[in-house]
Amino acid sequence: MTPSAASLEVAGGGNAWKVNIVGDWSLAAIPALDAQLCALPAAASGTLECDWSRAGRTDLGAAWILLERLRVLQANGVTVRHVGTPPELLTLLGTLQDERSAEPPPVPDTRSKLQHLLVGVGRWSLDLGRNARGFLEFYGRIFAVLGAVLRRPKALRLSSVVRFVYETGITAIPIVALIAFLISVIVAYLGAQQLTKFGADIFVVDLVTVAVLRELGVLLTAIIVAGRSGSAFAAEIGVMQINEETDALRSMGMNPIELLTVPRILGLMIALPLLTVIADAMGLAGGGLLSLTQLNIPWVQFVSRMREAIAPTTFWAGIIKAPVFAFLIAMVGTYRGMQVRSSARELGRLTTMAVVQSIFLVILADALFAILFVNLDF
């Protein structure tokens, strides 16, 4: 049977309309019928007769759209009758329409725009408060576990800690080394452009060593690790939440904070300072290489100038920040992971949030350190 084009033939006028349903009515044919459906006499009162005698195969969806249109006419006071062997699925669709009329009509939203705005602001503030409290509680739980470790060394999951040192530290070495090297080359190159104007080439060494050791090494490493491991923590724990694995741990009397969060925090707090040392070394190497090739400063001179440029504390001023950054990254990552509740959408949203917030917190902490170090003359 070849499909014949569907159409709607409207005839009559005044109080008696006649509609011929012609051809195969399917969803694919509906766009072509749109205009004809809308041309049904909307304001007419009286009777409308649907003649199905020339109809072909009729699909459920297409028939439903026609019936819904006729429903509007009926609401206007038109009496609709079906004649000429209407398809049996009309009965089914009629039952569904009747079900709807049996239901109470939906309650219309009577709140004004201002009320909506106020409700939105209120919800947001409550969420903010709840979030802050949740974060504080989480922070407290971590220290409770750390306290418990003193009494019960088994609570320190040493094998997990080692695993996370490997996953967040060892496997990150190539990317951290590469980026530290490149950034320091860029800084040295741009610095050299400016400093040669004053004949102060040799100060490129000061620029690179101080910048890398105090700031760039640790900050870059922290940002890379936040993107790499912060997101991994949030996603791993988030999926465990969705699979009810954390509930399983809880039900066996184990503490997910002790098993999942603390090992990650400790692991990252060990890994990040070590990564920073590597980043520092690669940064200095990059600066040295650029000085050699662009400014003809030999390695020996670079190293001796470097010794003059830095104070004994410069290296430590950078490295001391690493565990703090590590703590922030791991805490935000695991906290957001723990917040995931049963949907893939949540997982994506909270993983993004973990990365964005941990990078923000790292930079904020770095600013506070800068002020502190200046005041301490460190």
Next chain:
Amino acid sequence: MPVGAQPSPGADAAPIIRVRGLVNRFGKQIVHDGLDMEVRPQEIFGIVGGSGTGKSVLLRTILGLQQPASGSVELYGRDLHRMERPERVEIMKNYGVTFQHGALISSLTVAENIQLPLREYMKLTEPELDALVELNLRLVGLSVDAAGKFPAQLSGGMVKRAALARSLALEPKLLFLDEPTAGLDPISAAAFDTLLLYLQSQLHLTVVMITHDLDTLFRTCTRVGVIVDGHMISDSLDGLLKNDDPWIKEYFHGPRARAAEAHHDG
């Protein structure tokens, strides 16, 4: 009194699905070893088998989601695995699938999930799309309130129904269900059986269903295929009850099966 639903009117017609000599293996593990299966128009065909016998793999192969090692799968008389992609999509539009856990897209509301295939393949206006969402929700017995909700906000039974609504959106004549009643309480499961029988009779659907639920099996299925040792033994329920295979015997004459059977006989 015969067990199960009445024989389908299309019992003698050409099969809609024909699987011949299907072989699936993963590494050294052979899942299907020359499996044959036929599904006739307008029957509800149940697939049963122990855990790990490859029920879901069979379903995935029939759907064209997995390439078999050898053998052929014909839907509507055409081999799905020897088809170019545009043709294959045409065939795929003619069947609906509900997966075991619903597989509703979690970032979309129920309404958007139902509209997803309609928007992809049909040119419809927004009011028409909304009307069709309502139609499909009502068909599966969900209230219109569910339309704006996200899958994570639905109960297990509602997820299964919403998934069914999505699979019905393109009005397929062939429906695949993977454990539709798993994880539902007996009342919801019974309601789902009723719904399935109702839709099948109203829309003249052909249904292929994987199920472990003996009540569902006895209540809805016209014929049942049992996967044993990589082959399929398919028969009516009456026939299978008399089968001598040890696994089938244990399956259909175990304490749970006897209870389900007695319930539907009585």
